[in-house]
Amino acid sequence: MTNSKSRNTRLGDVSRRAFLGTSVASAALLATPFIKPSWASERKITVRDPGGPFTAGFVQAYYEPFRAETGIEVIGIQGEHEPTGMIKAMIEAGNYTWDGALLSKSSHQSLVNLGYLEPIAPQGGPGPNLSEVPEDLRGEFILGNDVYATLIAYRTDVLGDNGPNSWADFWDIDKVPGARAMRKHPFDTMEQALLADGVAPADLYPLDFDRAFASLDKIKDSIDIWWTGGAQTSQLLNAGEVDLLPTWNGRAQVAVDEGAPVKLVWDGALYTYEGWTILKGTPNADLMREFIEFAAQGKQQALFTPHVAYGPTNPSAFEYIDPERAKVLPTNPAYLPKMVAVDTDFWGAHKDEAAERFEAWLLS
Amino acid sequence: MNIATQDGSRAPSRLSRLVTRHGRIAPALLFLAVFFVLPVSMLFGLSFLDSDGTLTLEHYQRLWDKPVYMKVLGITLKTAAWTTALCILGGYPIAYLLATVAKTTRARLTILVLMPFWTSFLVRTFAWIVLLGRKGAVNTFLLDIGVIEQPIKMIFNFTGVMIGMSHALMPLAVLTMLSVMEGIDANLSKAGSTMGARGGQTFWRVYFPLSVPGIAAGGMLVFITSLGFFITPALLGGARDSMIVQTIIFQIKEILNWGFAGAIGVLLMVAVLIIFFVYDKLLGLSTLSGGEAKRATSLSKNPIGYVGAQVGGMFTRGMGTLFEWIGLAIERIFPRRADKRHADSGRIAIWAVGLLMMAFLALPALFIIPVSFTESGFLGWPPQGFSLKWYQALADTPVWANAALRSFTVAILASSLGMLLGVPAAFMLARSSFSGKGAVFAFLVSPIIIPNIFIAVGLFFLYAKIGLVGTTIGLILGHTVLAIPYVVITVLAVVKGYDQNLDMAAFTLGANRKQTLLRVTLPMIRSGMIAAFMFAFIISFDELTIALFVTGGEVTTLPKQMWDDALLRVSPALAAVATLLLLFMSAFILVSEIIKRRAAKRS
Numbered sequence: 001m002t003n004s005k006s007r008n009t010r011l012g013d014v015s016r017r018a019f020l021g022t023s024v025a026s027a028a029l030l031a032t033p034f035i036k037p038s039w040a041s042e043r044k045i046t047v048r049d050p051g052g053p054f055t056a057g058f059v060q061a062y063y064e065p066f067r068a069e070t071g072i073e074v075i076g077i078q079g080e081h082e083p084t085g086m087i088k089a090m091i092e093a094g095n096y097t098w099d100g101a102l103l104s105k106s107s108h109q110s111l112v113n114l115g116y117l118e119p120i121a122p123q124g125g126p127g128p129n130l131s132e133v134p135e136d137l138r139g140e141f142i143l144g145n146d147v148y149a150t151l152i153a154y155r156t157d158v159l160g161d162n163g164p165n166s167w168a169d170f171w172d173i174d175k176v177p178g179a180r181a182m183r184k185h186p187f188d189t190m191e192q193a194l195l196a197d198g199v200a201p202a203d204l205y206p207l208d209f210d211r212a213f214a215s216l217d218k219i220k221d222s223i224d225i226w227w228t229g230g231a232q233t234s235q236l237l238n239a240g241e242v243d244l245l246p247t248w249n250g251r252a253q254v255a256v257d258e259g260a261p262v263k264l265v266w267d268g269a270l271y272t273y274e275g276w277t278i279l280k281g282t283p284n285a286d287l288m289r290e291f292i293e294f295a296a297q298g299k300q301q302a303l304f305t306p307h308v309a310y311g312p313t314n315p316s317a318f319e320y321i322d323p324e325r326a327k328v329l330p331t332n333p334a335y336l337p338k339m340v341a342v343d344t345d346f347w348g349a350h351k352d353e354a355a356e357r358f359e360a361w362l363l364s
Numbered sequence: 365m366n367i368a369t370q371d372g373s374r375a376p377s378r379l380s381r382l383v384t385r386h387g388r389i390a391p392a393l394l395f396l397a398v399f400f401v402l403p404v405s406m407l408f409g410l411s412f413l414d415s416d417g418t419l420t421l422e423h424y425q426r427l428w429d430k431p432v433y434m435k436v437l438g439i440t441l442k443t444a445a446w447t448t449a450l451c452i453l454g455g456y457p458i459a460y461l462l463a464t465v466a467k468t469t470r471a472r473l474t475i476l477v478l479m480p481f482w483t484s485f486l487v488r489t490f491a492w493i494v495l496l497g498r499k500g501a502v503n504t505f506l507l508d509i510g511v512i513e514q515p516i517k518m519i520f521n522f523t524g525v526m527i528g529m530s531h532a533l534m535p536l537a538v539l540t541m542l543s544v545m546e547g548i549d550a551n552l553s554k555a556g557s558t559m560g561a562r563g564g565q566t567f568w569r570v571y572f573p574l575s576v577p578g579i580a581a582g583g584m585l586v587f588i589t590s591l592g593f594f595i596t597p598a599l600l601g602g603a604r605d606s607m608i609v610q611t612i613i614f615q616i617k618e619i620l621n622w623g624f625a626g627a628i629g630v631l632l633m634v635a636v637l638i639i640f641f642v643y644d645k646l647l648g649l650s651t652l653s654g655g656e657a658k659r660a661t662s663l664s665k666n667p668i669g670y671v672g673a674q675v676g677g678m679f680t681r682g683m684g685t686l687f688e689w690i691g692l693a694i695e696r697i698f699p700r701r702a703d704k705r706h707a708d709s710g711r712i713a714i715w716a717v718g719l720l721m722m723a724f725l726a727l728p729a730l731f732i733i734p735v736s737f738t739e740s741g742f743l744g745w746p747p748q749g750f751s752l753k754w755y756q757a758l759a760d761t762p763v764w765a766n767a768a769l770r771s772f773t774v775a776i777l778a779s780s781l782g783m784l785l786g787v788p789a790a791f792m793l794a795r796s797s798f799s800g801k802g803a804v805f806a807f808l809v810s811p812i813i814i815p816n817i818f819i820a821v822g823l824f825f826l827y828a829k830i831g832l833v834g835t836t837i838g839l840i841l842g843h844t845v846l847a848i849p850y851v852v853i854t855v856l857a858v859v860k861g862y863d864q865n866l867d868m869a870a871f872t873l874g875a876n877r878k879q880t881l882l883r884v885t886l887p888m889i890r891s892g893m894i895a896a897f898m899f900a901f902i903i904s905f906d907e908l909t910i911a912l913f914v915t916g917g918e919v920t921t922l923p924k925q926m927w928d929d930a931l932l933r934v935s936p937a938l939a940a941v942a943t944l945l946l947l948f949m950s951a952f953i954l955v956s957e958i959i960k961r962r963a964a965k966r967s
Binding site for chain 1: 913
């Protein structure tokens with residue numbers, strides 16, 4: 001924890017910001033008439049959320065009840081898929097369009113490395129709700145909100161009872177024939193390749209990239225589609241364009257809910273989480289902390305699960321969730337022990353290298 | 365080498381000419397200096413700094429050391445070049461057909477050509493997946509009638525990228541070529557025939573060379589626009605279809621290494637500028653003022669242009685001769701009774717090819733309409749049952765109507781501003797000669813060469829200083845930056861094809877400058893102006909990156925709302941949005957055509 005503090009103050013940021021400042025200073029003079037008034041005095045916070053069904057779920061679970069309880073208004077705004085670049089820009093420009101954001105643990109790690117997030121707990125330490133969330137589902141700068149799993153989903157109408165049960169099965173073209181898709185991204189794909197190659201979950205990190213690429217070589221020519229977005233995978237599954245692919249459980253669930261003959265494989269699934277974070281330096285940091293303490297309650301978290309099939313982080317949430325729905329949520333106690341946690345610290349340091357090598361591998 | 369100087373001599377004095385000149389181009393230059401150069405130079409500047417802010421070339425060193433970036437750049441350029449070739453080859457027959465039919469028919473056919481514009485790229489790309497996939501409509505049909513035994517792999521490879529990209533960009537090529545072709549005097553072809561040239565000869569040696577400025581401008585628009593494409597290649601391509609913009613976006617958004625992103629951006633820009641230079645020398649986009657190959661008569665002054673002109677001349681002569689032989693061969697086999705009949709068969713061929721290409725353009729749109737009435741939660745073929753629930757969903761959520769209204773407003777204002785700034789600049793580029801003209805042209809066009817993400821990030825910092833973050837006006841100004849290049853290129857192409865003797869005639873008959881412009885010049889280049897406005901409009905209307913960045917998501921536009929909705933799946937609600945847009949825009953074009961015709965009749 002102290003370590004990350006020391007990373008917060010880096011000389012580089014100062015000079016870079018100074019550079020940014022001078023390059024736009026002259027333009028500032030040209031357009032001064034359009035100054036936007038500041039709203040900071042109101043008791044209102046703006047948070048980035050993933051949009052779509054998430055927003056609908058969060059309004060019901062957090063935004064509305066939080067306002068009813070505290071009078072603080074929460075505006076949920078959908079940003080882009082990976083909003084880290086935008087947050088970096090906001091902080092370096094000192095312009096807080098958002099006060100907080102729901103970020104993937106990996107995105108949060110990138111910002112922590114720059115020192116761009118506020119601690120989520122007040123000075124006196126985490127509140128009672130926050131403390132209920134297991135420590136591996138929160139951090140100094142993030143409260144896990146929803147756990148999502150990357151797993152194999154397959155068409156039962158094609159594969160029947162011979163569906164894959166592990167990453168090794170996914171790699172085994174003879175045992176499990178069928179049209180395959182994989183994600184065109186090293187995230188999760190590296191882990192899948194190693195697990196398929198026989199690496200034990202406990203020995204997974206640090207990832208052995210050489211071995212992972214050697215494993216990927218075996219399956220490269222059998223991949224029909226390299227997907228790039230979650231909505232694409234639900235479409236591919238629903239239409240039967242592919243018979244099996246790794247995707248996020250929530251995306252596969254959409255196809256299942258629509259009646260497509262699709263099954264999810266929880267064994268060996270990789271999981272990580274998305275959580276609430278506070279932008280460094282926002283004037284509303286304390287209101288955000290209040291919000292986060294509120295959002296840590298299991299009772300509230302349970303309310304978003306009908307909208308998106310991701311798992312609440314406060315175990316008590318399951319007391320309020322319909323047992324049928326609980327079957328599709330990754331934090332279901334029946335699934336969690338069978339899954340493998342993604343090490344976002346590792347990825348924080350190796351993302352760039354992995355992406356470069358992955359691209360080169362695809363083109364080779 | 366330059367014709368433009370001759371007519372400019374009408375202007376009274378050198379000094380006043382200088383003033384009018386700068387008056388015409390200065391606003392566009394100044395606007396881009398503030399809202400484009402300033403923001404973008406920040407990121408390019410970072411490419412020379414390391415993470416501690418000290419001067420370094422490490423980012424460029426990395427580009428040099430790791431071959432993957434050059435490879436991706438090569439793929440990007442290859443993809444853009446093929447897209448351009450396909451758009452010109454496929455679009456030329458359409459443009460030729462449109463230019464040579466009656467005006468009412470032209471208006472109706474133009475609606476088909478424009479269809480790809482009104483179906484948002486997200487919906488359009490998913491439509492291709494549903495149409496051309498393994499279990500798609502086309503493969504199912506072919507399997508059912510027994511033409512094939514195995515599904516054909518049409519997408520998730522380079523073919524898929526080409527289908528998606530040429531479909532998206534062909535309207536750009538068609539409209540640019542059409543606006544130049546409309547200015548070609550049909551009597552020239554007739555004169556050619558009178559002098560004994562056959563159909564093929566007349567076309568290749570008279571009409572085709574006159575249409576070259578349209579090909580040059582259309583090709584260039586398609587080429588640089590396709591460099592910025594990454595969603596279509598990502599969704600329809602295979603493992604090896606990576607675009608450099610995707611790499612830049614990844615560095616900016618996920619790795620947060622803006623210096624390296626800037627360096628890749630510089631690499632892309634340098635590559636495009638080299639191509640641009642050769643292209644300009646070859647086709648003389650920035651200097652050529654007439655239609656035909658009048659330039660580059662000297663090998664020493666402009667070797668590339670000289671070679672280009674020679675090759676071009678050989679090509680048109682060769683094609684003319686080839687078609688003459690084909691004509692003769694056909695005559696041998698099918699002896700014809702009258703000359704008229706021969707002309708008809710050529711006409712039928714043009715109609716056939718033109719309609720086929722138009723069917724390709726209209727197909728996904730026509731497919732989306734029935735899909736929007738499905739009961740299923742996914743886009744799929746055939747649609748299941750019949751339901752209005754997706755329209756109901758749109759009606760129930762006021763966000764959609766608001767987003768559509770905002771997108772229309774932003775697009776109309778941005779394209780109007782783009783026209784105000786871009787049209788005078790284009791006129792000046794076409795008609796005056798000054799040193800560094802090629803560079804000025806390259807500068808005006810560069811906003812579409814530089815990936816949008818640079819403009820987006822740069823503008824955010826600029827706007828943060830001047831309080832424009834999260835405002836609609838900031839969005840409009842950002843989109844105007846993108847609108848200017850489209851306006852400049854399109855208007856430049858028509859102004860070049862425009863016969864300035866008409867202006868001279870007007871002057872001689874006593875018209876002043878303003879009267880000439882309003883009553884002679886502008887009406888003659890009307891369709892080019894409309895095309896320019898339409899390009900600018902659609903660029904803004906479909907734009908997402910800048911919209912997301914400069915507004916922090918606070919201003920909801922239609923593309924943003926669509927992305928928002930498409931988080932977990934692309935639902936038929938998006939098909940419903942596309943259908944409504946399609947009907948609205950098509951009705952708008954038809955009605956305005958009817959009103960115009962009525963007005964013409966009355967006068």
